[in-house]
Structure formats: structure tokens, C-alpha cells
Amino acid sequence: MPDTSLYGSIEAGGTKFVCALGTGPDDVRALTRFPTTTPYETLDQAIAFFKEQPELPAALGVGSFGPVDPDPKSSTFGHILSTPKPGWSNTDVRGRLHEALGIPIAFDTDVNAAALGEYRWGAGQDVETVLYLTVGTGIGGGLVINGQPLHGMPHPEMGHIFVPRAEGDSYAGKCPFHGDCLEGMASGPALQARWETPAQDLPEDHPAWAMEAHYLAYALVNFILTCSPQRLVLGGGVMHQMHLFPMIRERVQTILNGYVRHPAVLDEIDAYIVPPGLGDQAGVLGGIALAQMLNLD
Amino acid sequence: MPDTSLYGSIEAGGTKFVCALGTGPDDVRALTRFPTTTPYETLDQAIAFFKEQPELPAALGVGSFGPVDPDPKSSTFGHILSTPKPGWSNTDVRGRLHEALGIPIAFDTDVNAAALGEYRWGAGQDVETVLYLTVGTGIGGGLVINGQPLHGMPHPEMGHIFVPRAEGDSYAGKCPFHGDCLEGMASGPALQARWETPAQDLPEDHPAWAMEAHYLAYALVNFILTCSPQRLVLGGGVMHQMHLFPMIRERVQTILNGYVRHPAVLDEIDAYIVPPGLGDQAGVLGGIALAQMLNLD
Numbered sequence: 001m002p003d004t005s006l007y008g009s010i011e012a013g014g015t016k017f018v019c020a021l022g023t024g025p026d027d028v029r030a031l032t033r034f035p036t037t038t039p040y041e042t043l044d045q046a047i048a049f050f051k052e053q054p055e056l057p058a059a060l061g062v063g064s065f066g067p068v069d070p071d072p073k074s075s076t077f078g079h080i081l082s083t084p085k086p087g088w089s090n091t092d093v094r095g096r097l098h099e100a101l102g103i104p105i106a107f108d109t110d111v112n113a114a115a116l117g118e119y120r121w122g123a124g125q126d127v128e129t130v131l132y133l134t135v136g137t138g139i140g141g142g143l144v145i146n147g148q149p150l151h152g153m154p155h156p157e158m159g160h161i162f163v164p165r166a167e168g169d170s171y172a173g174k175c176p177f178h179g180d181c182l183e184g185m186a187s188g189p190a191l192q193a194r195w196e197t198p199a200q201d202l203p204e205d206h207p208a209w210a211m212e213a214h215y216l217a218y219a220l221v222n223f224i225l226t227c228s229p230q231r232l233v234l235g236g237g238v239m240h241q242m243h244l245f246p247m248i249r250e251r252v253q254t255i256l257n258g259y260v261r262h263p264a265v266l267d268e269i270d271a272y273i274v275p276p277g278l279g280d281q282a283g284v285l286g287g288i289a290l291a292q293m294l295n296l297d
Numbered sequence: 298m299p300d301t302s303l304y305g306s307i308e309a310g311g312t313k314f315v316c317a318l319g320t321g322p323d324d325v326r327a328l329t330r331f332p333t334t335t336p337y338e339t340l341d342q343a344i345a346f347f348k349e350q351p352e353l354p355a356a357l358g359v360g361s362f363g364p365v366d367p368d369p370k371s372s373t374f375g376h377i378l379s380t381p382k383p384g385w386s387n388t389d390v391r392g393r394l395h396e397a398l399g400i401p402i403a404f405d406t407d408v409n410a411a412a413l414g415e416y417r418w419g420a421g422q423d424v425e426t427v428l429y430l431t432v433g434t435g436i437g438g439g440l441v442i443n444g445q446p447l448h449g450m451p452h453p454e455m456g457h458i459f460v461p462r463a464e465g466d467s468y469a470g471k472c473p474f475h476g477d478c479l480e481g482m483a484s485g486p487a488l489q490a491r492w493e494t495p496a497q498d499l500p501e502d503h504p505a506w507a508m509e510a511h512y513l514a515y516a517l518v519n520f521i522l523t524c525s526p527q528r529l530v531l532g533g534g535v536m537h538q539m540h541l542f543p544m545i546r547e548r549v550q551t552i553l554n555g556y557v558r559h560p561a562v563l564d565e566i567d568a569y570i571v572p573p574g575l576g577d578q579a580g581v582l583g584g585i586a587l588a589q590m591l592n593l594d
Binding site for chain 2: 067082129141143145150151152153154155156157160162163164165178180218223224225227228230256257259260261264265
């Protein structure tokens, strides 16, 4: 029996919050966006959005920037942990929302929520294991395995893996922790710093894109070899450059060199490495999917 | 209620097979090892071992070299797929054993079996997510998440990820598919080829070991960031060099540079990156754990 309850969602990003109320992608009844300022002001604005709706949702799903504590058994479940975002370290996001709204609240990383949204309603509906990677201001990844977002200690930080440098690339890297990790070499700000041009202004035939495809393809190869996802969904601002997709797919095949003998890689890579089926709403719809997983019965 | 049934196990390696009968690590009633020759001869030898026991096991768990098909819903479940091992491509290992023994048979990769053995009875008993990496003739990894071995398309091949080269290392790499992937740079044969000396003959202060620690530490960092395992268990012949453990742990901390703010990495890394609790029996005991998962009731 389909779940017809009304659910709320918050995509809590470091730059902006997106709040929505609905039952799924075809039935979003209200949606709002506002900039992320202080925790107090921003969470109050989210709370006000839900309070002014005709009815409160049955539950709320929050996908948050991090690092976060996504472990329901932990005493800091639903907190943002030590984060570079000023003022937000150790914010009890879930606690504040629960106190104000009095409804059950699911909580995970923004990228796990997006991976779940894509698994439930987007580009990963037909498979069991979905990896979602966002490439934008930062790089981050979420993984859903048989419908369950992956946690650990406390959760993946896929944007910071290390891959071999592109030939001739002498850029030092922009990550304050690691220098030339993936995020340091391939995020939007890294592109801009290396080429002294905003990513969106680089023409399609600029060598920047072959280099970007190099880093993203090696990252995907490592993800494929490490956790064997059945679909790779690439979102975020940098991936709006749709010409990157064929470049990345070709590189992935070249690097793997026939080693992973699966039709998804060998013959159907156009359907394996894909943009989000939900577009830029993967995260906020994923929040609704998170809330639905609470099994309120 | 503890499961007191008698189970069988086969660790089907590319070099040797290990067969055992028992209920767990404290109760192995019979065990044998023999070289891997042709599929027909080798599987017949395994079948003969179980038939000559006083009673047949309730079920059999097989952890096999690969690549394999570990998906019970697939038509080639339990087959070894296209493998460099001569004569073994497309061998229906599970089918042959089932036909001869007539008992339920669980089937997975050798490294998933080892990860499961460590999760059940070894170094990963107290956590939910265990990654097992073997570093020997080849490099391979298995991952158990909440007691379930991870599959995908068809399963991880962690030994073939790519990491940055060590400074000054001009060795081309030994992997026939990828050249300088992890296995190409850090397997036992790669060590021997680079230094023209068998790994076990290299003294502890030889620069080979700092370089080996570089490659393995970068690999572990990538695994930590990608799938967030709560314990990393390193087995296989090369890891018999126990002096590698402190070198790898230190490098992992240096590379992560405080980014993963978890006590396991920051303060308790000696208990985070560890040798197998079951020693060289992780694989064969993992087969018993695999068989137990069949839930025969």
C-alpha cells in the first residue's frame, strides 16, 4: 500500500536551506529556499515554514551538510559535528527541530539523502546500490545499499579520496586539510583557482575539462572497485556541464581496461554514470524519502 | 540460542584449497589443505573430504577466488567468472558441490568470507562494519556491513584502486590490467620485482617498507573515506611483516590530517587497523559463518 502521509524535508546546505512538504516528487505541496546564516536564525526560519502550513507533516527528514552524527544510537545523533562553517559546530539540528515541531525526525548527510532520493524516485530506481556524488563548491558522496544509507565512523567523506595526478598538472590543490585530494583538485573553486576563470566561463574545448574528467573518472573507478555501486549519479554545480559526462564515461572505461567485466561498464555506461533523475531536487526529495523510512506505523 | 549444527567450509584459493568441518573457531573437527589444480580434480578432492567425514555438514560455505558471481538471484550464482587462472573461467563451483553433496551451499568471494569470519569471531566482533584486505600474491578486499557481505556488480575489487605514487618511485607496476594500480605497486610480486628481492628477504630497515606503507596507507585512507568501515583488518602474506602495521597507522593519520575526527583514527588507531584475529584461518572460518547465514530453519 503506498504511503500517502504528508512528509516534510529539509535539505540543510552550507549555503542555503531548502524546505519542502509533500508525499513524493509528483506531489510537492510547498517548497522554500533561504540562505544559511546562523544556526538559530536558519533553523527558526525552517520551523516557521512548517508551522505556517495547513497541517504539520507526519515526520520530517533532514539531509544536512556535515560532518554530522547520523547514528540514532549515539548521544549526539542529529548534531552537526566539528565543521569549518562558522558558528555551526556542535549544533543539535535534530533536537531543535524536534523540540519546536514535536514530530519524528530522520537525519542523515545531505549526500545520503540525495542518494536515497535517487534510489527511491530518480536514476537509481531499478538497482539496489546507488552512489551519489555531488561536485560543486565541495565534493561529497553518499551511498545507499539495499535501500539503507551507509554510515560508519560516522559516515563517508568520498570527496576527500586521493587519486593520481593528471600528467602536467602542477596545481597544489585547494583542500585546507589535504591539499591535492579529489576536492582539492576537482571542486568548482579548485577549477576556478587553477585556471583563474570561474568554471562556468571555461569553454567546452578548454583543457580544464579533460583534466576535470581525469580526476572524476579516477574517483569513480576507485568507488566502483571499492563498493561496487550499481549506479553512479553525479550532481552538483560542476556537473551542470553536461559535456563532462561522455568524457568521464570514456575515461572510466579506459582506466578500468576491461577488468570489471560487467555490462554496465562494458556496454551500457551511458546508463551507469548518469545525472540525477530528480535534477537539483534529489536532496530535498531524499529528505522526504528519509522521513518515510521512519515506519511510523 | 547458539547454532550447534555442524557446518562445512571451503576457502577456494587460486593456489590452494582449505576445507574444514566444525561449528566455529573453537570447534574445528577436521581440516585439510591441497593445491588448486584443475577444477575437476580440485573440486573432487573437496567433495571427497566431506564425504569421508562421520557426518555431512548441515550446509557448506564457500569463499572463492574470483571474480565470482555471488548473487543468489543470478543464473550464474556460484560460478567463477572470467579469471586469469587457467581452466577455471566459468566453473560452476557451487553447482558441482551441490550436485555431489546435496546440501545447501552459500557462496561468496574469499575476501568477503574472511571479512565475515573476522566480523563474527575475530577482530571485528565489536563493530558493525568490517573491511578485510589481503595483501599477498594479489591484493583483494571484502566488506561486511551490519553482518551482510557487500556485493554489487558483481563485487568489489579493492586491490585495483589507484592511489598517488610514492615520491621517487619509478616502478611501472605489475598489474596486467592497470600497471600501477594498488596491486600493481604493492602486492608481494610487485615488491619482489621492484627490489629484485623476495619480500620476506627485505630487512626491516629497507626503504621498500616505507614505500609499501605509503601505498597501503593511501589505500586505507581511500577506503575509510569511501565506505567508513569501523575496523580495518589486514591479512595475507605481506602483512606477516608485523613492522608494517605501525608504519601504515602513522601514515594514515598523517594523510588524513585530522579530517576524520573520530577516536578510532585520532586516538585508538592501534585497535582500528589490525591483523586478523583469526590469523590465517579468517577465510576458512568465514566459510563456516557464511554457511550459518543460510538460516536453515
